[in-house]
Amino acid sequence: MLISDGGTADTSLTSQKAFAILGNEYRAEIIRTLGDEQGTEGPRPVLSFSELYSKSGVDIGTSQFNYHLQKLVGPFIDKTEDGYRLRYRAVTLYRTILAGTYTREAYIEDFKVGVDCYYCDAPIEARYADRRFTILCSECGQEYSDTTAPPSIDEGDHDALLNRMDQYIRHRILAFSKGVCSICANELRTQFLIGDDLAVPGSEQLDVFVHRSCDHCGAQQYMSVGLSLLYNSSLIAFFQERDLDVTTTPTWELEFAMTDRFVDIRSSDPWKIALCVEQGGDELELVVDGDLTVLD
Ligand SMILES: [Zn+2]
Ligand SMILES: [Zn+2]
Numbered sequence: 001m002l003i004s005d006g007g008t009a010d011t012s013l014t015s016q017k018a019f020a021i022l023g024n025e026y027r028a029e030i031i032r033t034l035g036d037e038q039g040t041e042g043p044r045p046v047l048s049f050s051e052l053y054s055k056s057g058v059d060i061g062t063s064q065f066n067y068h069l070q071k072l073v074g075p076f077i078d079k080t081e082d083g084y085r086l087r088y089r090a091v092t093l094y095r096t097i098l099a100g101t102y103t104r105e106a107y108i109e110d111f112k113v114g115v116d117c118y119y120c121d122a123p124i125e126a127r128y129a130d131r132r133f134t135i136l137c138s139e140c141g142q143e144y145s146d147t148t149a150p151p152s153i154d155e156g157d158h159d160a161l162l163n164r165m166d167q168y169i170r171h172r173i174l175a176f177s178k179g180v181c182s183i184c185a186n187e188l189r190t191q192f193l194i195g196d197d198l199a200v201p202g203s204e205q206l207d208v209f210v211h212r213s214c215d216h217c218g219a220q221q222y223m224s225v226g227l228s229l230l231y232n233s234s235l236i237a238f239f240q241e242r243d244l245d246v247t248t249t250p251t252w253e254l255e256f257a258m259t260d261r262f263v264d265i266r267s268s269d270p271w272k273i274a275l276c277v278e279q280g281g282d283e284l285e286l287v288v289d290g291d292l293t294v295l296d
Pocket of ligand 2: 181182183184185186214215216217218219
């Protein structure tokens with residue numbers, strides 16, 4: 001089933017044209033007014049022209065207001081018999097703006113996450129700068145997690161922030177580890193890359209990286225073999241039976257996901273890589289091929 005975004009008109013736009021239509025303060029105000037009207041529940045509201053004009057509180061006359069409104073009708077707003085309603089693509093835009101992605105700055109001081117570095121024993125810290133949330137060693141600089149996040153993450157205390165960020169990062173890891181782009185829902189290309197062969201900063205941090213990239217939107221992610229198998233059902237069950245819930249334990253507390261100490265490259269042509277984890281005196285071995293399909 002295809003899920004449509006509610007409109008029937010052909011409103012295909014080039015990205016340049018879409019940015020141009022939105023690049024106007026009155027049009028932004030129209031989208032904000034319709035978005036605010038919805039609040040956090042209920043269907044998308046429909047406002048008549050006069051309601052929309054008065055609620056927008058803009059300092060232009062009705063004909064100029066209508067001119068800007070009509071630029072949005074089609075691509076971003078539906079005109080119904082009762083008035084005007086945001087299309088879902090404009091709802092997405094509205095929420096992204098409210099998350100502060102393009103507007104706010106957040107200042108979060110570096111803080112310790114309560115785990116020591118797996119390489120040098122110094123405390124691991126969380127940092128947030130330029131929309132990047134990073135978990136890394138305060139001494140040797142080893143990076144354990146790196147993700148983009150909007151500045152709206154800066155609410156609550158450190159524990160609450162870490163819990164939310166762990167889940168936020170997981171939703172991306174889950175999609176990526178299943179071969180799906182978390183941004184545009186397209187299929188990802190998967191390849192193993194040997195750390196020594198990579199000429200990028202941080203490439204020395206693992207023996208082998210799982211690299212997944214999206215031909216559609218350009219998103220890409222490097223992750224450890226352990227992290228990419230975090231949602232394998234056998235692995236989850238193995239730890240669950242030994243009193244460790246890997247679906248809620250922060251990823252940076254899981255050594256098998258943060259290091260390559262449990263990874264063994266058995267063959268590179270074709271790829272055969274083993275992850276052997278331990279818990280409660282027992283072992284679980286998963287062997288994967290080049291597509292990350294578990295063979296054994
Ligand atoms: Zn360290
Ligand atoms: Zn994508």
